[in-house]
Amino acid sequence: MTTNTPTTTKDQPAATTAPGLIPLPPASARITAVIGAATTFASTFLAWTWTEAFPGNLTISGYPGGLQVLTLTGALLTLLFLLSGQGIRGLRWLTPGGTNSPVLLLALGTFAVTWFAVGAIAVELGGLVNLEPGGWIAAVTSLLLVIAATALPSDLPADDQRPATGTWKRLLHSFKAPEPGRAAPLPAWIEVLTIAAACGAGLIVFTYGIGTEYGQLFIGFLILTGFGAPALQRSGLVRRFSTLSQKHRNVTITAAFVAAAAFPFTQESDTYTSVAVSILIFATVAVGLNVVVGLAGLLDLGYVAFLGVGAYTAALVSGAPTAALGIQFPFWAAVLAGAVVSMIFGVIIGAPTLRVRGDYLAIVTLGFGEIFRIAMQNLDGTSGPDITNGPNGIPSIPDLKFFSFDLGEPHTVLGVELGRFANYYLLMLLFTALIIIVFRRSDRSRIGRAWVAIREDETAAGAMGINSFRLKLMAFALGATLAGIAGTVLAHVEYGVHPDGYKFVHTVPPNSAFLLAAVILGGMGTVSGPLIGAALLYLIPAKLQFMADYQLLLFGIALVLLMRFRPEGLIADRRQQLEFHETGQLDVPKDSATGLTKTEA
Known part of the structure; x- marks a missing residue:
């Protein structure tokens, strides 16, 4: 019988793992996930539909466009995190906080974007008959990727040896931030380059999001970023960047300001600069x-x-x-x-x-x-x-x-x-x-x-x-x-x-x-x-004008979900986070051997 034992490295704290949502050996699940991610990535280079009537022109083989680019990005990130979990040299820095939860989140994001694209093609063009082989391959392999990702062991904090019970509880556990750990020290010049690269990546993401030309592409962008952001947080990269930014505060402020100031220089006209x-x-x-x-x-x-x-x-x-x-x-x-x-x-x-x-x-x-x-x-x-x-x-x-x-x-x-x-x-x-x-x-x-x-x-x-x-x-x-x-x-x-x-x-x-x-x-x-x-809140109504009649309804639903699952907001203040969530600390400490308080003993 295989058991999961805590592992400790110089980059991350001791962590435990719980069995995956699907009873499949971890090695087989990881191999299947790699195959699914690689095949989904390759499917974006095939035509997904036969007509240019669908926005983004998904008829060209060998050149991804529109929603295919989002599927390609999600599959590539999933593949990188999968390889990082295997301990491949040069990719270990991707998972300082956890290995499997980011894979699950990115796999879900890739699956959601791909199936949204397939559904949009069917709705816009009048049926699944309008899908080309590339679209079918992307849909099937992205589903295979999610199934394999759910079979991977779930990451658990070092101080919680009990696996989360229930399918939905395990799935929601993937969205929780990892426990803080000690990161391996890096040379100062590498830390500065990391900060600059992170600000540049933020500029690229913002420029792409504000430059989406039609509603379907913007919805796909929101889906992928909605899963990608918690994946980066769960991996520990966000915490590591926060540590670097606090250490090099002036460099971070300068890099962020330069990246923001560079936005107008990336635009060919004032069309999207006016939105900015x-x-x-x-x-x-x-x-x-x-x-x-x-x-x-x-x-x-x-x-x-x-x-x-x-x-x-x-x-x-x-x-x-x-x-x-x-x-x-x-x-x-x-x-x-x-x-x-x-x-x-x-x-x-x-x-x-x-x-x-x-x-x-x-x-x-x-x-x-x-x-x-x-x-x-x-x-x-x-x-x-x-x-x-x-x-x-x-x-x-x-x-x-x-x-x-x-x-x-x-x-x-x-x-x-x-x-x-x-x-x-x-x-x-x-x-x-x-x-x-x-x-x-x-x-x-x-x-x-x-x-x-x-x-x-x-x-x-x-x-x-x-x-x-x-x-x-x-x-x-x-x-x-x-x-x-x-x-x-x-x-x-x-x-x-x-x-x-x-x-x-x-x-x-x-x-x-x-x-x-x-x-x-x-x-x-x-x-x-x-x-x-x-x-x-400004971009969503501006990009989704075809849903203007349901804007307030969707806005209300989004607020209800936010208050239920993340009442402290997307960027949580430490004090607010402690107020809205249980810390797991006990008023009376328990004995580690008996599990009883001194009064109960």
Whole structure:
């Protein structure tokens, strides 16, 4: 009888394994999985359908395209992790935390993408009869790959000798992060190159995702990344990169900024750069809301109004033909005016409303958001003073100018012509970096720790001498200021402002509901969480316009699933993760031999 014994290497901690979901010898399962992954990889070089009517042109043999590229990527990654589990030299670094769980997740992702492509071909073209042999081979071999992957032993943490019982429990165990272990030290120059390579890989993934040309390809991209991300986390690569980034913090920040700044230089036109600008604006506002919700714990449902305050302020001082003030501020003054006016509104609104807590605060801030929108509609010269041009808004806002540099005109940099949206993208990237610095400094300061104390228990914080009202007002004002900065750029990017763009729920973000969802989806209290959440919530409606009628339904289902399986968000804050999940620690330690506490013994 074969037994699985703990193994210890220099790269990973001692781990145990449990039998796979299917009773198949591990050696046979691994060989079958390698054959399935290799055959699935090869099937992408064959034609999957006979007609070009399906998007992506899957009729060419020898040249993968469209959804075939995603299947190829998933099969290749699965094969690499399989070979890494065999201890092949040069690939051991892929699995510092576990060997089999990443294989299972990537196999599931490859299977899901392949069968989604087969199903989409059948639906779009009218039946499975439209599949060519390559499509049938891909479907069968990807199924074989999943069956073999489920037969592999399940990875278990070193401190848990009991296998997870039940098929679904074992499968869900694959999504859990591995236990921390000691990684083998690497030379400093290799660590720096690893950080640069990781940032470059992130740029490639983002560029591919934002450049998907049709809905089916974007859905396939979401499926593969949805399985690939937890696979990388389960393998231990994410933890290792986090360790390297903390060790070389300045290098990581520089590499991430350079990778983000390189995005416009990878685009041939402004088609997708315009989407990237909107994502940055949405993400910047989400980071500002994270100060209010994630750090101070204040449920603000009218936060989008501060974005509108900054946008309307910039519009009034921009020199637009329909602006009531008839003045034009320079670039720096317009941004400063939007930030200051938003901060003033934050103090004015926060002073009376922050006296209440919880649901009452949410209701009051929701009312403020609606009051702002209605007030902008009524300041039309009929229902009130002629300031905002009423429901017509303020159109024809000129582009920003930084000294003699006009952001509305194309410029050639390093031999690449950057259009209007590329200029605004680089400007918003600078503002995003500034706002991230402010957030991180605030989070790690004495004030930030006081905000966290108020979020956890305001009564206890007050008993410890913290002036909760003053600190909550500071968080409210800081969040409003950050939103006002983004609003000044938004007004110029969109050539105008309109009151209907600042509703609580709107089909096009940013709005208060989507901003709050971006913070919760990404992870409250983190920096990268709201950025990722905002990018997903902006890209998904933009790419899946054919599902616009079911957008809110699918959005609600996604939130329910998120709250059930990962309530701390995609990028979990350590404190939030401990709050939402059991740590497995006992209040009274048990004896290792008898399994009883001292009292029971």
